[in-house]
Amino acid sequence: MGWVRSINYKIHLYMDDNIKKIARTGYVSKGLVYAITGALAFGAAVGLGGSxxxxxxxxxxxxxxxxxxVLLGIVGLGLLCYAFWRFFQSIKDPENIGDNARGMGKRIGFFFSGLVYLGLGGYAIYQIFKPSAGSGGSKSGMLPPEYLPYIFYAIAIGLATKAIFQFVKAYKGEFLxxxxxDAMSNINTRKTIKWLGYAGMVARGIVVGIVAYFFFRAASSAGSEEMKGTEEAFSFLRxxxxxxxxxxxxxxxICYGAYMFIMAGYRKFKD
Structure with a gap:
């Protein structure tokens, strides 16, 4: 039955290749979102009309x-690919991160990252097909006010942990x-990957940390109007x-976005 094993092996490789393509597509879309976010914010910082x-x-x-x-649909599908890859990392553990405390912490982080990008990708697709006219339905009252502080504290703690994790990753350089x-012959490529990764992770950690601070403030006042995100984080910096x-x-x-593009092209996967 050697031919059966051969077919099964080819199917296994085919599935692995497809998952790698999905992951790389996701990295490109994530990089595009971060690069445009940074470019628009930089334009706003230097007075070039960005936001x-x-x-x-x-x-x-x-x-x-x-x-x-069309652009929104492509990016949305790419973000859904990235969400799939994060869920796959969390559940299937294709690179043998492990079931110890550290490994499970990473895999839980992958799962929540998948939820975030699933929401972004779904939002992008929804924007394409949503009705042009609003049909009522206020957002207020969806959650009982007494639960808001707990939700905001949970989000704040999660974001603060993510920010710290970004700084630790940059400090240790484990992402490299x-x-x-060592297998790359081009020294300029190695340097580019290193410095884009370091700069991007530190910048991302700063922005996420500021957003976490805003959610801590929102939890203390329990007012949904206090919720702030990346836009307000940049305003705070300015x-x-x-x-x-x-x-x-x-x-x-922008460096982090470029780093995601490099991830799409050069990242090595464990088979």
Whole structure:
């Protein structure tokens, strides 16, 4: 029955290749979202007419461009691919992260990351097909007010943990092991991967940390009007430290977007 084993092996390789393609497609879409977020925020910082509206603002920006719905659909499907890859990492553990405390922590993080990008991808697709006219339905009253502080504290803790994790990843440089840099002959490629990764992760950690701070504040007041995201994080940077720090962080997010593109092209997967 050797031919059966051969067929099964080929099917296994085919499925692995498909999952890798899905992951790489997801990295490209995630990189595009971060690069545009950073570019728009940098334009706002230096007075070139950009904006700092965050990920949802990027999706709206894409929709306003020529063939906007086509662009939005492509990015939305790519983000859904990234969500699938995160869920696959969390549940199937294809790279043997393990079931110990550290490994499970990473896999739980992958799962929640998948939820975030599932929401973004779903939102992008929804924007294409949603009715043009609003049909009522207020968002208020969806959650009992007494539950809001607990929800906001949970989100704040999760975001703060994510921010710390970004700084730790940048400090330890463990993310570089995904590329097998020692096997790369081009020294300029190795340097580019390193510095884009370091700059992007630090910038992302700063923005996520500020958003976590806003959610802590929202939890203390239990007012949904206090909820703030990436747009307000950039505004906070601009108001507290001037446009230059905001511009540097925006450039860092552009670097993180470029780093995601490099992930799509150079990341090594464990078979």
């Amino acid at each position: 700092s509206e965050g990920k949802l603002g990027v999706l709206k920006f894409l929709q306003k461009q020529p063939f906007g719905n 092991t995904k590329f097998h840099l 108001q507290s430290s001037g446009p230059w720090l905001m511009g540097l962080v925006a450039l860092g997010l």
